[in-house]
Amino acid sequence: MKWRGRKTSSRIEDRRGSSGRGVKGGFVGIVIAGILWLVFDVNPMTALETGNRISSSLPGSNTASPAEADRNSTFAGVVLADTEAVWSQVFAQSGSTYREPSMVLYRGQVRSACGSASSAMGPFYCPGDEKIYLDLGFFAEMSSSLGISEDQGSASGDNRGQAGDFAQAYVIAHEVGHHIQHLTGVSSQVQQARGRLSEAEGNQLSVKLELQADCFAGVWANLNQERVNFLEQGDVDEAISAASQIGDDTLQKRSQGTVVPDSFTHGSSRQRVEWFTRGFDTGDTGACDTFA
Numbered sequence: 001m002k003w004r005g006r007k008t009s010s011r012i013e014d015r016r017g018s019s020g021r022g023v024k025g026g027f028v029g030i031v032i033a034g035i036l037w038l039v040f041d042v043n044p045m046t047a048l049e050t051g052n053r054i055s056s057s058l059p060g061s062n063t064a065s066p067a068e069a070d071r072n073s074t075f076a077g078v079v080l081a082d083t084e085a086v087w088s089q090v091f092a093q094s095g096s097t098y099r100e101p102s103m104v105l106y107r108g109q110v111r112s113a114c115g116s117a118s119s120a121m122g123p124f125y126c127p128g129d130e131k132i133y134l135d136l137g138f139f140a141e142m143s144s145s146l147g148i149s150e151d152q153g154s155a156s157g158d159n160r161g162q163a164g165d166f167a168q169a170y171v172i173a174h175e176v177g178h179h180i181q182h183l184t185g186v187s188s189q190v191q192q193a194r195g196r197l198s199e200a201e202g203n204q205l206s207v208k209l210e211l212q213a214d215c216f217a218g219v220w221a222n223l224n225q226e227r228v229n230f231l232e233q234g235d236v237d238e239a240i241s242a243a244s245q246i247g248d249d250t251l252q253k254r255s256q257g258t259v260v261p262d263s264f265t266h267g268s269s270r271q272r273v274e275w276f277t278r279g280f281d282t283g284d285t286g287a288c289d290t291f292a
């Protein structure tokens with residue numbers, strides 16, 4: 001995927017902080033916080049913050065080198081800007097205005113309008129503040145689970161992207177897809193309907209919501225290709241591989257925080273591939289009616 005030198009979004013909120021604690025540090029922080037809370041009866045939030053201060057000074061807390069962290073945040077900014085360009089165009093065509101989401105980059109834990117979250121939950125979208133929350137450590141985890149070396153394809157230093165880039169872009173585009181659903185009111189309709197349904201029926205609706213976000217990611221990829229010709233050989237296979245591997249089964253280890261985990265009921269691998277492909281082949285949101 002070609003992305004270097006393109007505009008980056010101004011709507012990136014970098015909350016990675018100066019402590020630079022990694023996923024591991026965050027986890028150690030929670031453990032320390034738990035001990036502080038249980039043994040000393042410290043306020044849980046204070047305990048968490050203290051725990052993180054302690055754990056961030058432990059060796060092995062930093063996961064990404066500064067250069068790598070920089071590359072990842074620039075990359076996320078370019079992909080977000082690409083989604084802004086495409087969705088503004090789509091909304092304008094139907095006579096409405098696209099309200100852009102923000103993206104919060106964080107490490108360890110983060111507080112959102114939807115509650116507290118940890119990086120173990122993976123990327124998510126919070127409709128309450130219209131922000132996408134992304135721990136960039138997730139990308140490294142994804143590359144290794146997809147069997148992609150972060151170094152592949154980056155040696156020449158030209159405009160060629162790294163292997164795995166497009167799979168990462170797909171993850172961001174999927175979260176932006178949830179923002180589109182929030183803007184169009186689909187997600188609140190599903191939320192309301194869930195209250196009247198059994199858990200199993202409600203989960204089926206959630207799957208439809210997730211598959212639609214996959215389809216929207218495909219639509220975005222199609223329209224962005226038309227706009228900036230950013231795809232390289234193998235990119236779509238990469239996304240399809242991501243769609244089939246980053247599913248409920250792979251991401252089930254997410255914690256039970258106060259934010260509803262986004263991985264819950266994403267549908268089967270086969271369904272995810274099918275809907276992404278449908279969006280990509282047509283470039284038309286009309287093809288994404290997973291509820292029909």
Ligand SMILES: [Zn+2]
Binds near residue numbers: 175213
């Ligand atoms: Zn989702």
